[in-house]
Amino acid sequence: MSDEIDRLALANQICFAAYSASHAFARRYKPLLAVLGVTYPQYLCLLVLWERDGLSVKEIGQRLLLDSGTLTPLLKRLEAIGLLVRRRDRADERVVRISLTERGRALRATAEAIPPAVMQATGCSVAELGALRDGLLALRDNLLAEVEDEAG
Amino acid sequence: MSDEIDRLALANQICFAAYSASHAFARRYKPLLAVLGVTYPQYLCLLVLWERDGLSVKEIGQRLLLDSGTLTPLLKRLEAIGLLVRRRDRADERVVRISLTERGRALRATAEAIPPAVMQATGCSVAELGALRDGLLALRDNLLAEVEDEAG
DNA sequence: AAAAATTAAATAGTACACAAGTTAAAATTC
DNA sequence: GAATTTTAACTTGTGTACTATTTAATTTTT
Numbered sequence: 001m002s003d004e005i006d007r008l009a010l011a012n013q014i015c016f017a018a019y020s021a022s023h024a025f026a027r028r029y030k031p032l033l034a035v036l037g038v039t040y041p042q043y044l045c046l047l048v049l050w051e052r053d054g055l056s057v058k059e060i061g062q063r064l065l066l067d068s069g070t071l072t073p074l075l076k077r078l079e080a081i082g083l084l085v086r087r088r089d090r091a092d093e094r095v096v097r098i099s100l101t102e103r104g105r106a107l108r109a110t111a112e113a114i115p116p117a118v119m120q121a122t123g124c125s126v127a128e129l130g131a132l133r134d135g136l137l138a139l140r141d142n143l144l145a146e147v148e149d150e151a152g
Numbered sequence: 153m154s155d156e157i158d159r160l161a162l163a164n165q166i167c168f169a170a171y172s173a174s175h176a177f178a179r180r181y182k183p184l185l186a187v188l189g190v191t192y193p194q195y196l197c198l199l200v201l202w203e204r205d206g207l208s209v210k211e212i213g214q215r216l217l218l219d220s221g222t223l224t225p226l227l228k229r230l231e232a233i234g235l236l237v238r239r240r241d242r243a244d245e246r247v248v249r250i251s252l253t254e255r256g257r258a259l260r261a262t263a264e265a266i267p268p269a270v271m272q273a274t275g276c277s278v279a280e281l282g283a284l285r286d287g288l289l290a291l292r293d294n295l296l297a298e299v300e301d302e303a304g
Numbered sequence: 305a306a307a308a309a310t311t312a313a314a315t316a317g318t319a320c321a322c323a324a325g326t327t328a329a330a331a332t333t334c
Numbered sequence: 335g336a337a338t339t340t341t342a343a344c345t346t347g348t349g350t351a352c353t354a355t356t357t358a359a360t361t362t363t364t
Contacts, residue, residue, distance in 0.1 A: 041349085122294055143274060
């Protein structure tokens with residue numbers, strides 16, 4: 001009769017596992033990122049820009065799955081602390097291009113120390129982390145695909 | 153030679169995977185929770201209270217890994233829409249106990265339909281979801297344990 | 305080429321999250 | 335048993351996220 005697990009039990013919720021793991025990462029990153037003077041979402045923007053500089057707000061949003069409502073103020077803060085500059089694209093004035101400053105680029109070297117510290121803190125093997133990552137990305141893409149199906 | 157670099161990238165990828173999967177869940181839940189008239193974090197509180205009513209703010213926070221700075225305003229909103237009541241504990245006036253109203257309890261029946269819909273949307277098997285959940289919870293607990301070691 | 309539609313950012317408003325500090329009550333110490 | 339410490343919740347301030355709306359620039363249609 002109670003083969004049926006309690007689907008509303010918190011412990012059974014994959015979404016709570018993702019939610020709380022994501023927050024745990026943020027807390028773990030916080031003291032490490034304090035050295036750089038940035039928050040976790042700001043760090044994500046830097047990761048994207050270190051990979052390819054001069055992206056538009058929209059392109060950054062596509063990589064991080066965030067919209068301009070979130071990114072505009074965030075990028076303004078990064079500009080205010082001198083890590084990047086925001087400039088309208090000459091060829092298309094609707095577009096704002098984000099370019100790292102010298103300081104923004106230089107920060108990359110300091111940031112190299114962060115990932116190994118976090119990986120060590122997870123207490124997981126490389127194989128486990130890889131499997132977890134792949135599972136999460138597949139799950140995430142399925143969730144988002146269904147959301148878009150409905151919109152379209 | 154570039155084993156090292158791959159590992160560094162992985163650390164960023166696993167946390168971004170958790171971060172973006174968590175947001176994808178929130179977006180997926182949104183239309184489902186709109187029927188209940190609550191947000192995702194509010195829904196988490198209801199899950200906890202459906203499991204055991206009359207918990208203190210602190211006890212809810214321990215289950216959800218949230219502090220009173222987050223919970224107090226959230227619980228006030230749930231009280232404002234008539235799903236619960238907040239009352240000082242007679243025996244210990246520091247403690248605020250949260251009790252579901254009749255409407256708050258009744259909402260559970262409606263909520264039963266949500267987890268299967270979300271599970272289906274993940275496109276993952278029950279076994280996959282279970283493995284993912286367990287991996288995430290283990291990872292999360294490792295991350296938080298290290299944070300506390302430093303504090304203590 | 306003027307009108308209509310689309311697009312990219314920005315803005316306004318709501319709701320988390322979290323750190324730091326406050327207040328009031330209870331437990332501990334002396 | 336008064337003074338100190340601890341505890342629980344609240345409050346304040348900063349920074350995401352997201353919806354919906356607005357503005358300005360570009361495309362597309364006609």
